Amino acid sequence: MRKVGAKLILTLLCLVLLRASALAGEVCLSVAASLKDVINELSDSFARQNVGIKFLKNYGGSGALARQIENGAPADIFISANLEWMDYLQNKRLMDSASIGIFTYNTLVFVGAADKKVGSMRDLPKLEKIAIGSPKSVPAGQYALEALKKAGIDKQLEKKLVMAKDVRECLMYAERAEVDGAFVYKTDAIQAKQAKILFVVPEDLYPQVTYPMGLTLTGAQNKDAEAFYKHLQGEDARAVLEKYGFPRK
Amino acid sequence: MNPSDYDAILLSAKVAIAATFFSLPIGFAVAYMMTYLKFRGKVLFEVIITLPLTLPPVVIGYFLLLLLGRRGWLGPLLESIGIRLIFTWKAAVIASAVVGFPLLVRSIRIGMESIDPHLIQASKTLGAPWYDTLFTVILPLSFRSIVAGSSLMFARSLGEFGATIIVAGNIPGVTQTIPLAIYEYVSSPTSETMAVSLCIVSIIMALSILFFHESLGMQLTKRR
Numbered sequence: 001m002r003k004v005g006a007k008l009i010l011t012l013l014c015l016v017l018l019r020a021s022a023l024a025g026e027v028c029l030s031v032a033a034s035l036k037d038v039i040n041e042l043s044d045s046f047a048r049q050n051v052g053i054k055f056l057k058n059y060g061g062s063g064a065l066a067r068q069i070e071n072g073a074p075a076d077i078f079i080s081a082n083l084e085w086m087d088y089l090q091n092k093r094l095m096d097s098a099s100i101g102i103f104t105y106n107t108l109v110f111v112g113a114a115d116k117k118v119g120s121m122r123d124l125p126k127l128e129k130i131a132i133g134s135p136k137s138v139p140a141g142q143y144a145l146e147a148l149k150k151a152g153i154d155k156q157l158e159k160k161l162v163m164a165k166d167v168r169e170c171l172m173y174a175e176r177a178e179v180d181g182a183f184v185y186k187t188d189a190i191q192a193k194q195a196k197i198l199f200v201v202p203e204d205l206y207p208q209v210t211y212p213m214g215l216t217l218t219g220a221q222n223k224d225a226e227a228f229y230k231h232l233q234g235e236d237a238r239a240v241l242e243k244y245g246f247p248r249k
Numbered sequence: 250m251n252p253s254d255y256d257a258i259l260l261s262a263k264v265a266i267a268a269t270f271f272s273l274p275i276g277f278a279v280a281y282m283m284t285y286l287k288f289r290g291k292v293l294f295e296v297i298i299t300l301p302l303t304l305p306p307v308v309i310g311y312f313l314l315l316l317l318g319r320r321g322w323l324g325p326l327l328e329s330i331g332i333r334l335i336f337t338w339k340a341a342v343i344a345s346a347v348v349g350f351p352l353l354v355r356s357i358r359i360g361m362e363s364i365d366p367h368l369i370q371a372s373k374t375l376g377a378p379w380y381d382t383l384f385t386v387i388l389p390l391s392f393r394s395i396v397a398g399s400s401l402m403f404a405r406s407l408g409e410f411g412a413t414i415i416v417a418g419n420i421p422g423v424t425q426t427i428p429l430a431i432y433e434y435v436s437s438p439t440s441e442t443m444a445v446s447l448c449i450v451s452i453i454m455a456l457s458i459l460f461f462h463e464s465l466g467m468q469l470t471k472r473r
Contacts, residue, residue: 064436088438129336134419136437162336163419163433173418177319178335 027225028056028074030065032081032211033166034106034140034185038237038244039079046231053224061166063137069094069216076219077229079103079211081139081167086212093217100214103232104246108143108206111174111195112181118198121151121205124181127160131173131182134163139209140170144183147205171195185209187245250446256422257430258450264338264426265406268345269399272353276402277395280357281383302351306411309347313340313416334416338424341417345406353402360394361387397465404458408451427451 031039036059043055058065058075066085069075070092078095080086089095112118116127124130133141141163148154164170167184174182174195181198189197213232219225231237279298283291301309317334318324327334334340364387372382410428417424419433427447434444 061436063438067436067438070438085438129418129420131418134433134436136433136440159420159423161420163421163425165414165419165432165436176314178314178418 025052025224026054026056027222027228028058028076028219029079030058030060030069030073030075030077031079032062032065032139033059033168034081034188035059035079035103035211036168037191038240038246041240042232042237043228045236046228050224050227053228055228059166059168061133061138061141063139064165067137074218075216076222076225077213077215077232079213081106081209081211082142083210083212084142085139086214089216090214096215096217096220099220099229100212101233103211103213104241105211106209106246107186107203108140108147108183108201108209109186109189109197110181110199110201111171111184111189111192112179112198113177113194114196116180116198118181120199121147121153121201124148125153125156127180129162129179130157130160131162131164131170131179133167133170133183134165138164138166140167140183140185143206143209144201146207147183147201150205190245250450251443253421253425254430254443254447254450257425257427257447260338260341260422260424261407261426261428264341264345264409265403267342268349268406269353269403271342272346272350272402273395273399276350276353276398277357280354280361281387283354284358284361298354299351301348306344306348306409306413307415310344310412310415313344313347313412317343317416336416336418336420336424338417341409341413341424341426344412344416345409348409348412349402349405352405353398356394356398356401357391360391360397363394364390393465393468397462400458400462400465404455404462407454407458 029039029043039057043057047053047055056074058068058073062080062082062085065078066080066089069078069089078086078089086095086100090097090100110118118124118127132144133139135141135145145154148157162173162179164173167188170182171184171188171192173179174184175192177194182195183201186197186200189195215225215229219229283295314335315321316323317327317340319328319335324335334343368386368390369382372386377385408428409426410432413426414429414432419425419429425433427450431444431447431451434440434447
């Protein structure tokens with residue numbers, strides 16, 4: 001029994017060591033799902049210019065990402081789709097506070113099939129099923145729910161809201177026409193093939209969609225992560241953001 | 250716990266009961282075919298019936314979505330007669346039924362195979378037609394295994410996640426079952442304790458069903 005235990009510990013030790021050596025030249029990104037295309041393009045071009053750097057990219061709802069980082073998931077750079085989850089990690093002392101800055105902004109829109117006669121928030125109660133990101137962990141859903149509350153129709157829609165795990169899933173539901181419409185970001189809506197933007201959610205109904213970015217404490221010690229972080233603040237990043245429809249501010 | 254948690258528990262029970270109830274007659278018929286009938290392609294049939302047991306539930310969910318979705322193969326047909334399944338609790342029932350079905354069939358089959366063939370032969374030599382043998386010999390003698398299989402399937406349905414989240418969506422109070430509610434809690438940093446209480450509920454439910462199932466199994470082996 002003791003022998004087995006010793007072997008087990010040895011194996012685990014080996015695994016841990018292997019893991020540590022594999023970390024060299026690796027940059028772990030935890031990024032809001034709505035930035036998937038932007039970050040993919042930026043990290044690909046960066047990896048081409050800097051041979052030997054490997055990116056481990058983790059896209060998802062910002063709340064879910066914050067939860068993972070809080071529980072020790074490897075992450076060097078975190079980009080959230082709202083200020084709340086960045087603040088949350090900052091309060092847990094997991095972020096390098098000095099590095100935190102704003103990456104970009106976005107706008108909330110409502111998408112659906114073009115034949116749906118929906119032109120404003122007031123038309124929403126007529127619909128059967130509406131997809132939003134789960135407000136517990138997806139910022140796009142938090143913004144959407146806030147807008148619904150401000151418009152005073154959140155109670156009427158309560159049983160019609162399909163909770164998606166991130167904003168991309170929301171868009172997928174609308175694309176497949178499984179829902180009548182979905183709240184997504186303008187930049188996601190541009191990617192859609194079937195679904196059309198039915199209306200832009202009035203800006204006075206929700207706080208501005210802001211993407212804060214920052215190095216985690218482990219990321220601040222990773223040279224490659226720092227280099228890529230600089231790249232994210234540079235002119236190349238601006239150009240790619242603009243290409244995907246993010247506002248230049 | 251939140252009111253929406255109670256909704257999730259009730260809904261899970263409702264979905265699992267419906268899935269088991271509708272699968273029972275079909276499961277019994279399939280088990281009967283596998284045990285007593287000889288036909289071509291039996292192995293293939295068996296593999297297909299058992300497939301959901303080993304297939305990732307997400308794959309099943311995705312196929313159901315392709316099949317039943319609005320732009321799917323069967324979806325437009327169903328829509329034309331006014332049936333919409335995707336993102337309703339009925340879709341959760343279908344997903345659970347497909348995933349749990351092999352467990353039901355396996356259990357019933359084991360029960361049927363343990364019936365002394367002499368009893369069946371005796372009933373046949375006494376001139377009983379097949380349906381008489383079925384209802385007076387096979388059904389009562391495999392009753393316990395039917396209950397055992399149903400309980401196993403019921404437990405599996407309670408926990409069904411992968412296929413359900415794809416076809417039933419995640420609508421609190423409408424299609425959000427216990428696993429989906431837990432998933433939502435788990436992915437949010439601020440509701441850890443909520444997840445734990447629902448986890449405890451689902452552990453208790455699973456444990457009590459499995460104890461019931463095991464005690465049935467003990468009785469079965471004692472009888473033999």
